[in-house]
Amino acid sequence: MDLVKFENALKIGETAAIEFKRAGGTVVGIPENAAPSMVKNFISAIGNPDLFSPTLYLEPEIFKYRKKTLIHIHVPSSGEVHSFKKRIYDRMDEADVKVSATAKIAQMYIRKQEIYTERRMYPYVKLKDLRLDLLPMVRILAKNNGGGSHLWEKLSNMDLLKSAGLYAEDHATGKNGFNLAAVMLLGRDEVIRDVSPAYQTDALVRKVNVDRYDDRLTVVTNLVESFEQLFKFATLHLPDKFYVEGAERKSLRNIVAREMLVNTLMHREYSSAYQAKFVIEQDRMYVENANRARFNGPITLRNLEPFPKNPLIANFFRNIGYSEKLGSGARKMFKYGRLYSGVDPEFIEDDVFRIIQPLNENYSFDAEIANGMGGQKSSQNGGQKSGQNESSELDSTEFILEQIARNPHITRRELSKSVGMAPSAVQKHIEKLKSSGRIARIGGDRGGHWEVYRK
Incomplete structure (x- = not known):
């Protein structure tokens, strides 16, 4: 031991x-x-x-x-x-x-299944059962995401699908064919209905009529187009707040909505009949979907251990730029979710996976910084409960430590922008890290750097 x-x-x-x-x-x-x-x-x-x-x-x-x-x-x-x-x-x-x-x-x-259900083989699915008309767009997305070039550009349709792992050999049976990942990513709607009859994503807005809905979109098509439809629905119903990072204006709404939607499409357990949801309410929005849980409970920056639920689908999404490396989505959510509403999002791992992002249309990070209150949480900031303050403080400290480890020359002002807190709040976490012996400042504010000590 x-x-x-x-x-x-x-x-x-x-x-x-x-x-x-x-x-x-x-x-x-x-x-x-x-x-x-x-x-x-x-x-x-x-x-x-x-x-x-x-x-x-x-x-x-x-x-x-x-x-x-x-x-x-x-x-x-x-x-x-x-x-x-x-x-x-x-x-x-x-x-x-x-x-x-x-x-x-x-x-x-x-x-408990050791085998990924996305790899389940469907030997009677043929090329004609897939939306090959989407592949030109897929190639363009992959090229743009690859910085101007990508292997998929020059491959035939069949070779592209093989390269993505969507057509393979089942070594247990010796059969060749398309798998569930291929059907879900690029299948025709009628083929998806046949293979996964319960598959759909129900998008709802419940701000005024909370018993029913103000607006609704039912998405039952392939995952490539599902993301586009759900993202358009999100941008229609969510405010886009002003935020500048460095010299670049970033859409907090787009970042947060994208990460939530990509997660629910990329890591869903498609063999389950549980109906996935994307719901926008007055004080929060959330996604929930069937899941093959690794444990039960909340996910924080302290216990985050990225694990691909559907590695083939995740890899396809990363190639076309819908997502980034494994685990980066959760980290971006914790960073930009706080900037968007003033409150950390919640990730809950269970047989039904949930991401809950608080909403507060009156919150503005720029206004909080101007007032010297960035990162301070109150009952008006999205309904944060006092019992969660200690956990949020720990997560904020760990997030700041991670930023310092990535860039030992980062300044306090840069940290303030990066983690979405006022400089005074950042300084409080820095002092905590220094007093616990986890970091030390070598040199002055100009030309100096941080050293991180892992325990």
């Missing part, structure tokens, strides 16, 4: 991924002479098919910490849904909840 990691776990306390026996994080220890028999009994229990099915293989580790005997058990993610005494449980926050509903159990099996 790595004692540094163990001490860090003690500082963090119990989470959805770490549990102490006893609870609370206090190290009690066990009798040293009892440890071997406890490990033996544990191994016998998890290997008993009458208790666990499928049976488990775990390796408890006995170690010493401050003269106390402890047992550490690492439980890796499994590709199976395990039952205990023929009952299935799911982890919800810090509790184990019994699952009996068929739909919920089915979602758990989807979540």
Whole structure:
């Protein structure tokens, strides 16, 4: 057991991924002479098919910490849904909840699948079943995104699809064909309906008529055109606030809407019948979609571990410039979402994935900077709850640390613009990082630089 990691776990306390026996994080220890028999009994229990099915293989580790005997058990993610005494449980926050509903159990099996469902082969789908008329536009987008040149420019239609991984060989069966990713990205509408009957994205505006909707768009076409339709819907119903970064004016509305929509299209679990949504309300907008969750709970800059749910679709989107490298979308959302509304967005990982972006038409980052209040959160700034302030402060500090690590010569004024805070607020986080020994300033404000110390 790595004692540094163990001490860090003690500082963090119990989470959805770490549990102490006893609870609370206090190290009690066990009798040293009892440890071997406890490990033996544990191994016998998890290997008993009458208790666990499928049976488990775990390796408890006995170690010493401050003269106390402890047992550490690492439980890796499994590709199976395990039952205990023929009952299935799911982890919800810090509790184990019994699952009996068929739909919920089915979602758990989807979540546990080791194979990506986007790779599912459809050998009877032919070239005529795809929207080949979209490929000229795809080539132009890829060329522009590639800085003026791209491999796809010179490839035939079939070679382009093979290059994108949309036509391949299933090594389990030996069959060649188009996969689900190909159908979802470029399929004709009738083919998509046949392959994924429940697929659609329901876009709603609920600002006045909150019981029904003020405007609605139902999108059931391929993902390339779905993004364009949903993005147009977003720009129609969201304010575009003035913001300048460096010498360039940037559309905060476009950045935030784009990242939310790309995420819900790129990382959705398309084998699920759950209907995806994009909803704009008076004080927030959100997307939600079926998901193959890696864990349950909020995603922050501190625990962000990018994982591609549909790597073929994600790679296609990156090639045509709809998205950037894995994980950059969440980081951009935390940065520009705060600039757009004054409040951090929320990312919630579960069988239904959600991104919630607070909205506040009266908020202006430029006005806040002028008043010396950038980054200060109040009950008027999108309804931020006081109980979230501590978590938001931690995320802001981590975000500033990340910006300094990327550019050790960054100035406080540049940090202020980058993270969307007034210089005084940035300085508060810098002092916190300096006092904790995570950064140090080498040299003066002019010509000096930051050094980052990773713990």
